[in-house]
Amino acid sequence: MYQNEVAISQGIRIRRKPPSTAPLGYSGPFELRLHTADSSPTNILEEITWFKAQEVSRMKELNPLEALKKAVENAPPTRDFVGALRMAHQRTGFPALIAEVKKASPSRGIFKENFDPVEIAQAYERGGAACLSVLTDQKFFKGGFENLEAIRSAGVKCPLLCKEFVVDAWQIYYARTKGADAVLLIAAILTDLEITYMLQLCKKLGLAALVEVHDEREMGRVLGIEGIELVGINNRSLETFIVDISNTKKLLEGEHGRQIREKDMIVVGESGLFTPDDIAYVQAAGVKAVLVGESIVKQSDPEKGIAGLFGRDISHA
Numbered sequence: 271m272y273q274n275e276v277a278i279s280q281g282i283r284i285r286r287k288p289p290s291t292a293p294l295g296y297s298g299p300f301e302l303r304l305h306t307a308d309s310s311p312t313n314i315l316e317e318i319t320w321f322k323a324q325e326v327s328r329m330k331e332l333n334p335l336e337a338l339k340k341a342v343e344n345a346p347p348t349r350d351f352v353g354a355l356r357m358a359h360q361r362t363g364f365p366a367l368i369a370e371v372k373k374a375s376p377s378r379g380i381f382k383e384n385f386d387p388v389e390i391a392q393a394y395e396r397g398g399a400a401c402l403s404v405l406t407d408q409k410f411f412k413g414g415f416e417n418l419e420a421i422r423s424a425g426v427k428c429p430l431l432c433k434e435f436v437v438d439a440w441q442i443y444y445a446r447t448k449g450a451d452a453v454l455l456i457a458a459i460l461t462d463l464e465i466t467y468m469l470q471l472c473k474k475l476g477l478a479a480l481v482e483v484h485d486e487r488e489m490g491r492v493l494g495i496e497g498i499e500l501v502g503i504n505n506r507s508l509e510t511f512i513v514d515i516s517n518t519k520k521l522l523e524g525e526h527g528r529q530i531r532e533k534d535m536i537v538v539g540e541s542g543l544f545t546p547d548d549i550a551y552v553q554a555a556g557v558k559a560v561l562v563g564e565s566i567v568k569q570s571d572p573e574k575g576i577a578g579l580f581g582r583d584i585s586h587a
């Protein structure tokens with residue numbers, strides 16, 4: 271079955287970028303060729319995904335996979351992303367914090383003009399973050415792989431999640447060479463087979479994988495895939511940007527919540543978390559970690575922003 275047909279059968283609404291021309295040797299109806307040639311994305315996530323496919327094919331020319339595989343052989347060992355979350359959760363009794371180094375987003379614009387990723391990362395670490403999430407997408411989030419590299423080489427000890435829209439296994443190798451300890455796999459984009467394969471690749475490269483869901487169907491799919499340790503529930507729809515933290519509660523009730531507890535998986539509550547009540551709410555829903563960007567990155571002192579978010583000092587000291 272073609273990629274999109276498999277995706278549709280799994281309820282994935284995001285189409286992968288159609289070939290810019292009809293498949294080689296294709297001789298079907300002309301209007302079908304026209305449709306594939308100039309169909310445009312129907313929402314922001316599809317736009318990002320299509321752009322990413324083109325961006326990755328350009329990056330591959332400059333960084334061939336064979337060269338990346340060689341670079342991975344000499345890369346420093348990864349840090350234990352999942353272990354850091356478990357330790358922080360046990361240490362503080364709060365959900366472990368994955369603090370996000372994010373300059374901007376398509377839905378909220380620029381969070382911080384004078385944005386120094388290393389300074390922000392160091393403030394997060396002082397404030398008690400267990401891990402960091404670093405946006406590496408430049409076009410839509412004003413991030414970059416240079417931020418990931420700079421934070422790692424500045425000596426920040428927190429394990430780093432490369433926050434990227436992965437559509438190709440090449441990106442996982444690339445993230446590993448740029449200092450990532452974990453990568454994000456988005457169920458709204460990737461089929462079950464892709465997630466399964468990319469999970470195996472992450473394990474091979476010593477990377478953790480945060481598999482992100484937004485709705486019941488994606489949660490059901492992900493719970494059927496062997497080897498997933500970390501599930502992120504995004505309270506924000508990446509198709510509409512509507513944020514509702516009750517999404518975390520909804521997806522952890524009933525059979526899905528039971529399966530997650532049985533498998534001792536770590537659930538990360540993502541997006542739209544601003545106050546101690548929000549943290550308490552998702553903690554009561556069953557998350558053991560939270561992924562937070564806007565409410566702390568926009569603070570003049572992100573370290574204090576973390577204490578404000580939790581209503582107390584959760585620093586390591």
Ligand SMILES: O=P(O)(O)OC[C@@H](O)[C@@H](O)c1c[nH]c2ccccc12
Binds near residue numbers: 370372433541543
């Ligand atoms: O800034 P917020 O509302 O605290 O959200 C952080 C993080 O959850 C969000 O940036 C995010 C979660 N999943 C993503 C996937 C792609 C881009 C961004 C994201």
